Structures are given as structure tokens and as C-alpha cells.
Amino acid sequence: MKKASPRLVQPDERGPVLIERRNLKMAASAHAYVRGSTVRFYEWLEQGGRTELPEGPGVWICGDCHVGNLGPIGGADGDLEVQIRDLDQTVIGNPAHDLVRLALSLATAARGSDLPGVTTARMLEAMMAGYEAAFEAGASDDRRDQACAGSEVPAAVRKLMRDAARRSWKHLADERIEGLDPVIPLGRRFWPLQDEERQALEELVASEEVHALVASLRGRDSQAKVSIADSAFWRKGCSSLGNLRFAVLAAIQAAEDRRARYCLLDVKEAITAAAPRYADVAMPRDNAARVVEGARHLSPNLGQRMLATRLLGKGVFVRELLPQDLKIEIERLVQDEAAALARYLATVVGHAHSRQMSIQERKAWLGELQRNRSKRLDAPSWLWRAVVELVASHEAAYLEHCRRYALETRAA
Known part of the structure; x- marks a missing residue:
């Protein structure tokens, strides 16, 4: 018997569903x-x-x-x-x-x-x-x-x-988007976007700063064309509750390549930190800039792959996910x-x-x-x-x- 597909969570339903899953x-x-x-x-x-x-x-x-x-x-x-x-x-x-x-x-x-x-x-x-x-x-x-x-x-x-x-791109693609096809599967983890969200993400990926971020990794052609293959709202962890969180599958087309290569971008709204800061220190006022600056000091491998920007009037940080990024799980x-x-x-x-x-x-x-x-x-x-x-x-x-x-x- 064929397994039923999960019901898609629409943009106006995100809040209650996220609370329940958290x-x-x-x-x-x-x-x-x-x-x-x-x-x-x-x-x-x-x-x-x-x-x-x-x-x-x-x-x-x-x-x-x-x-x-x-x-x-x-x-x-x-x-x-x-x-x-x-x-x-x-x-x-x-x-x-x-x-x-x-x-x-x-x-x-x-x-x-x-x-x-x-x-x-x-x-x-x-x-x-x-x-x-x-x-x-x-x-x-x-x-x-x-x-x-x-x-x-x-x-x-x-x-x-x-x-x-x-690990290679195939491992990351299998885990995140369930295969090598340049499509983000809507369902349990990925949900439909609003029209304004989709348009904002297209403009973001077309920007010079995102192009520079994507082209800088692992010797990619700096002149390669970068565009969106697909995008979706990303229900990931507890942090997407009430905040912007998007997965963007970007296509990288170099002049000498017959086929496009792909990468997965994580676009996440930066929120006010709960951790107390020292009062007498200078720190970026923008939350996204704060996250990126902290990453560059604490985790150089991650910090060099991130940028802070604005999306839909909110501070977000963008990072490309690499196959090598894993977390230590203690079952x-x-x-x-x-x-x-x-x-x-x-x-x-x-x-x-x-x-x-x-x-x-x-x-x-x-x-x-x-x-x-x-x-x-x-x-x-x-x-x-x-x-x-x-x-x-x-x-x-x-x-x-x-x-x-x-x-x-x-x-x-």
C-alpha cells in the first residue's frame, strides 16, 4: 500500500504547527x-x-x-x-x-x-x-x-x-533534499513559500554579496552564474518558530561546464540573543552581523562561509551547507x-x-x-x-x- 503524502503546511499555518513540533x-x-x-x-x-x-x-x-x-x-x-x-x-x-x-x-x-x-x-x-x-x-x-x-x-x-x-554533495543532497534532482521536496521539513518570500529570495541570490559567497568556496569560478533552482520554508529545529528560515537550492553554472552544479543555502533570521553580553564592549547592533562576527572569532571554518544581510526588512545570515558539516550526536x-x-x-x-x-x-x-x-x-x-x-x-x-x-x- 502506497504511503500517503504528508499534508503541506501553508504559510498561515506555520505558527501552531511549529509550536506543536517544538x-x-x-x-x-x-x-x-x-x-x-x-x-x-x-x-x-x-x-x-x-x-x-x-x-x-x-x-x-x-x-x-x-x-x-x-x-x-x-x-x-x-x-x-x-x-x-x-x-x-x-x-x-x-x-x-x-x-x-x-x-x-x-x-x-x-x-x-x-x-x-x-x-x-x-x-x-x-x-x-x-x-x-x-x-x-x-x-x-x-x-x-x-x-x-x-x-x-x-x-x-x-x-x-x-x-x-x-562525504560529498550526493550525501548532503540525499539527506536534505532526498536525492540529486534539483528540487526541494515539500512535506514534513520543507513548506510552501509566500509569493513575496520567493521574490525576496530570488533578489537575494542575484545580489553580488551572495554571488561572492557562493563563488568563493573551494575554488569555484568567480564568473559563474548563480541562480535559484528551488526554495522553501525550512522547519528546522526549534529556531524557526515565528522567524524566517529558508532553504535555497542554488545552481552554479560555469562557462566551461556543460551541467550546473548545485549548493544548498541556509537563510536564517537572526534574533536577539538570550545570552547576556558585557555592558562595556562594542558589538554589532544588527543581530545578523553579530552572529557572523561571533562565528568568525569562534569558528573560523564556519565564519568564512557566512554573510549578514537583510531580507523582508529583517536581519538574516546566509551560509552554504557543506557535506562535511555534522554534529556530535549523543544517543x-x-x-x-x-x-x-x-x-x-x-x-x-x-x-x-x-x-x-x-x-x-x-x-x-x-x-x-x-x-x-x-x-x-x-x-x-x-x-x-x-x-x-x-x-x-x-x-x-x-x-x-x-x-x-x-x-x-x-x-x-
Whole structure:
């Protein structure tokens, strides 16, 4: 029996459908709830948190530094590194916020994997050891040297990097648009556009700045013609709720090529960051420019593939998706690898922070991090207290979310 095609969500129906799918996604697990509750995380820090965090140097931070926001990122020159892959919340702020957010993500992943509490403690110790290693004398500023030696990279990350290096346009097309045909399939993930949205996207792709972005990657012909093959509204994650999010399949036709080549552009509205910024720093007022600037400091491979612009009167950023872009997925943590993964991911974040600091700032921040260690736990006491309080807070909020969502679904 042929499977029925999903009903297409029309533009005026997006809001309710997106809310329902966000609630469903966040109800899947406590770890999924943590990933989708950035605003609640900072509300806790502002209102409910009893732990005073250290004030680090003002650098660009991720602002939403959970495990799923790190992974292999392809560069314009073919380089491949594990870097931060989502910068919507980036601001110039306190690097301790990234540490606490990452620690909370790892702790909830451990709880979801039924690992004992002592494993969480060891993960935080390993996390701090990896992060601090990026600030110690002799740590390299060169992003090509930031990855740990092969023996220190967790097996899961090594495999992910090997998989990423072997991927091609066919892999990306199969995953995103279900095949090599230059058509974006409308259905569960991609929805119809309004006429004004389609026209705005055509004008955007015809602009010199988008042409320069697309033509700059991997030695493409700078004189090649770039046009839209297809476009659609993109329901992706929780971030498309009430905001512009479009997938654009662009055709690149060079004079010497008989056939066009294709690339997939992600056009996303930039929203106000929930992460608190330092008050005395200069930062772009435009949210899209803020995201792109933060990406260039934190994730060079990603930042060089992005641009900030305007679409339908709103600030958006555009990036080409590469086949090598993958995220680290934790379905279930294994006890023997949990500490190694925590150390490695924290090292990546540490290099992203440290390369923005002077030598003096690195020394001062490292000294601050190494204070307040207990005799029983080789991690700062403020980090441990923050994680304990956050896990309790988010567990309660997650259960309440599940109860409320179940009741709403039953009523509907």
C-alpha cells in the first residue's frame, strides 16, 4: 500500500504547527529539553541561581554551548575541524557561561544514559582539564593544531571525522533534499513559500554579496552564474518558530561546464540573543552581523562561509551547507568514553576562547579557573554547584513540560 503524502503546511499555518513540533521535540528527553531551553538557562542564572560565577575576560562566546552545537565543520579551503557549529546566541560575554552550559549538557546526557553520579563528577573534572589545557603555556593559536593528538580524540569523534571527510554533495543532497534532482521536496521539513518570500529570495541570490559567497568556496569560478533552482520554508529545529528560515537550492553554472552544479543555502533570521553580553564592549547592533562576527572569532571554518544581510526588512545570515558539516550526536553515553568526550569538547571550546585573549588575559583566566578547587573534586566548586542546581531545575521543568504537553495534546 502506497504511503500517503504528508499534508503541506501553508504559510498561515506555520505558527501552531511549529509550536506543536517544538513541544514534541523537547519532550523526547531531558537532554533534548536542555538543548531547547536556552532562555530558561539564562533566566536561572539571572534569577534563581545561587552560585556566583567567575567573571572572565570579555570574548566572543557561543552562548548556547551544548554538545549538539559542536561537530566537524568544513572550511572554504577544504579544511576540516571540530568547531562550534551554532552561533545564534553568540555575544561578547563571560566565557564561564559556555562552561556551565556545556557541563549541564554533558550531565543531562549522562543521566539519560543511566550512568552513575560519580561519572558526572569525573566528566566535569575531565572537562575542566581539557578546557584549561587550551590556556596553558605552549598551547597553539593555530586552529589546525587545536585538535588533540589522535590518541586523545574519543573513538566516536574520530569516526565522525572520518565519515565527514568522505562525504560529498550526493550525501548532503540525499539527506536534505532526498536525492540529486534539483528540487526541494515539500512535506514534513520543507513548506510552501509566500509569493513575496520567493521574490525576496530570488533578489537575494542575484545580489553580488551572495554571488561572492557562493563563488568563493573551494575554488569555484568567480564568473559563474548563480541562480535559484528551488526554495522553501525550512522547519528546522526549534529556531524557526515565528522567524524566517529558508532553504535555497542554488545552481552554479560555469562557462566551461556543460551541467550546473548545485549548493544548498541556509537563510536564517537572526534574533536577539538570550545570552547576556558585557555592558562595556562594542558589538554589532544588527543581530545578523553579530552572529557572523561571533562565528568568525569562534569558528573560523564556519565564519568564512557566512554573510549578514537583510531580507523582508529583517536581519538574516546566509551560509552554504557543506557535506562535511555534522554534529556530535549523543544517543547514549558509554561510561568508559564519557570523560574523554567531555575533555575533548571542552578543549575545542577552550581554544575558541583562548585565541581571542592576550597572554596576560589567558594567565589571569587560568588562575581564576584553578581557584576554589575542593579536596574531593578536581573541578571548581562554582561549576559543580551550578550544575547540581541546574540539573534539578531543568529536571523539574522538563517533567512539567511533558505533563503540560501531554494534556494539551490529549485536549486537542
